[in-house]
Amino acid sequence: AGAFLVDAGTFTASVAALDLSRPPTIVDASHVRHAKPAPDLLLAGSTQLGIPPGDVWYVGDARWDMLAAVDAGMVAVAVRTGATEADDLRDAGAVLVVATLEELHGLLRDAGLIP
Numbered sequence: 583a584g585a586f587l588v589d590a591g592t593f594t595a596s597v598a599a600l601d602l603s604r605p606p607t608i609v610d611a612s613h614v615r616h617a618k619p620a621p622d623l624l625l626a627g628s629t630q631l632g633i634p635p636g637d638v639w640y641v642g643d644a645r646w647d648m649l650a651a652v653d654a655g656m657v658a659v660a661v662r663t664g665a666t667e668a669d670d671l672r673d674a675g676a677v678l679v680v681a682t683l684e685e686l687h688g689l690l691r692d693a694g695l696i697p
Contacts, residue, residue, distance in 0.1 A: 607631055618646040621654035628654070641686065648674035661686060 597606065607630050614622035628635045640651035643663040651658035652675035660676035661683055662668055668679045680686045690696045 619649035619653070621650045624650050624654040624656060628656070641683075645670055645674045648676045651675065659686065 597608075600606075607627070609623065609627040609630055611617055611623065613626050614620075616622045618624075624638075624640055625635060628638055635655040638654075638656040639659050640647065640654070640656040641659045641661060642648060642651065643661050643665065645666055648658040648660060648671055657677055658675045660666075660668070660671035660679045662671070662679060662681050671679050678686075678689075680689070687696070
């Protein structure tokens with residue numbers, strides 16, 4: 583498992599660039615004791631949002647993401663970034679593997695789940 587640091591100014595600018603109607607709920611590794619593949623981070627996010635884990639679709643791009651989502655009781659959705667093979671993502675628990683976020687967006691739109 584790995585981690586990276588972003589300075590507060592870069593983080594603030596990145597969130598501001600999203601032009602969201604309200605501030606996002608942010609949960610990071612500083613909020614939990616164990617990193618992925620432990621489900622702690624995902625469960626903390628679910629708790630902060632007030633959404634039961636079973637109602638969450640967790641989207642990630644790594645084997646650790648899929649393992650954490652499954653252990654958290656969430657639906658694991660994988661986006662291929664080239665770092666992990668589709669079969670490895672499925673073996674780790676992904677119920678859906680897509681090539682890009684745009685593909686996922688299209689599937690959700692076509693299913694009438696988003697506008």
